Amino acid sequence: MIAIKRLAEDTINLLFPLLCNACGTHLHYGEKEICSHCLYDLPYTDFHLYPDNPVAKQFWSRIPCNAATAMLYFKKGNKVQQLMHGLKYKGKTETGRLLGHLLGQKLLSNPSYADISAIVPVPLHAHKEKLRGYNQSLFIAKGIAEVFDVPVKNANLLRQKATSSQTKKSRYTRYENMESVFEVRHPEELKDGHILLVDDVITTGSTLEACGQALLNIGVKKLSIATLAFAE
Numbered sequence: 133m134i135a136i137k138r139l140a141e142d143t144i145n146l147l148f149p150l151l152c153n154a155c156g157t158h159l160h161y162g163e164k165e166i167c168s169h170c171l172y173d174l175p176y177t178d179f180h181l182y183p184d185n186p187v188a189k190q191f192w193s194r195i196p197c198n199a200a201t202a203m204l205y206f207k208k209g210n211k212v213q214q215l216m217h218g219l220k221y222k223g224k225t226e227t228g229r230l231l232g233h234l235l236g237q238k239l240l241s242n243p244s245y246a247d248i249s250a251i252v253p254v255p256l257h258a259h260k261e262k263l264r265g266y267n268q269s270l271f272i273a274k275g276i277a278e279v280f281d282v283p284v285k286n287a288n289l290l291r292q293k294a295t296s297s298q299t300k301k302s303r304y305t306r307y308e309n310m311e312s313v314f315e316v317r318h319p320e321e322l323k324d325g326h327i328l329l330v331d332d333v334i335t336t337g338s339t340l341e342a343c344g345q346a347l348l349n350i351g352v353k354k355l356s357i358a359t360l361a362f363a364e
Contacts, residue, residue, distance in 0.1 A: 150163075152165075152166055152167035152170055153165055153166055153214070153215055153218045153224050153227050154166050154167070154170040154174075154211040154214055154215050155167065155169075155170050155211065155214075164226070164230060165224070165226050165227045165230045166215070166227065166230065166231075170211060171234075173211075174204055174211060174212065175204055175205040175207075175210065175211075175212065176203060176204060176205075177201075177202055177203060177204060177205055177362060179201040179202055179203075179362070180201040180203070180238045180239055180241070180242050180245075181241075181242065183199065183244070185200075185201060186362065187200045187201055187202045187334060187337075187357070187359070187362055188200040188201070190334070190336070190337040191337060191340075191341065191344075191357070194337070194341050195341055195344045195345055195348060195355070196348065196355065197344065197355055197356065197357060198244060198326070198354045198355060198356045199242070199244040199245060199356045199357070200356065200357040200358070201238075201239070201357070201358050201359075202333075202334055202358070202359045202360065202361055202362035203231070203234070203235045203238060203358075203359075203360055203361070204231075204360060204361045204362070205361070205362060205364060206333055206361035206362060206363040206364070207363075207364060212360075212361050215227055215231070216332055216333055216360070216361060219231075219268045219271070219332065220264075220268050220332065221264075223265070223266070225266055225268070225271045226271070228268050228269075228271035228272045228274075228275065228332070228360075229271045229272070229274050229275040229278075230275060231272065231275065231360050232271065232272035232273065232274060232275020232276045232278075232330075232360070233275035233276070233278055233279060234275070235272070235275070235276055235358060235360060236275060236276035236277070236278065236279030236280060237279055239276065239279075239280075239328075239358060240279055240280065244356065245280075245328065245356055245358075247326050247354075248280055248282055248326050248327070248328045248356065249282060249325035249326050249327070250282055250283050250284070250285045250321075250322060250325055250327055250328070251273045251276055251277050251280070251282060251283070251284045251285065251327075251328045251330055252273070252284075252285050252286075252288060252289050252322070252327055252328070252329050252330065252343075252347065253267060253269035253270045253272065253273040253284065253286060253289075253329075253330050253331070254269045254289075254329065254330065254331040254339060254340065254343055255267060255269075255286075255289050255290055255291045255314070255343075256269075256291060257291045257293065258291075267286075268332050269330055269331050269332055270284070270286055272330050272331075272332060272360055273286070273330045276328065276330060276358070280328075285321060285322060285327075287317070287318075288316055288317055288318055288319075288321060288322055289314060289315075289316055289317075289343060289346065289347065290314065290315050290316075290317060291313055291314055292312075292313060292314065292315050293313055310338050310339055310341070310342035313342055314342055314343050314346040315346065316346050316347060316349070316350045319350035319351065322347065322350065322352055323350055323351040323352065323353075324351060324352075324353045325352060325353060325354075326352075326353060326354040326355075326356065327347055327352050327354070327355055327356070328356050328357070328358055329343055329344055329347065329355065329356070329357045329358075330357075330358055330359065331357075331359045331360075332359060332360050332361065333359060333360065333361045333362070333363055334357075334359045334361070334362055334363065335363045340357055340359075344357065
């Protein structure tokens, strides 16, 4: 049966070759979404090992944050940008789940994340999610949840209004742009827990700060933050 299954998979791959979402080369048997070479060669930050890492420092004096990290460096033109673009705009949701699983394994090695009770993905506005068809952060959260065996709370944190592009705004203007954007529903499901807030890429942290503040306002006992990538 195993030999037949392998033959069937090889035939499908021959007719419809699976390609690495980072470099575009053919995936070998057992590889999924990203080839082994790219997985090994990605620019890992190892921020999860250091409490005073650059991501954590972004939230100092802004919101009470137990721990914060990003797994990869995001630079224009690198493989991480290619992966994030595919995840965000081309429906490569399983890439998000795979990288989320890898991020979860790294978080598991740090005691600061040991007592996470639920994972909350940063939400999209309903209209934007309808147009895109999915929220990329949800799939990252699902990958992490597979490692921690805790629930993903996707319906509790909502984006109440759409915001204009943050790209060319100053840090303060970005924060003003995000004020009162997020609302927490059924706070009793999150209150008194250790919540891991998850997003794809962090730049200034304004969106994550606004989400985190909304969660803290309803009585979340401990807040931690994790993203796939950090834009330097």
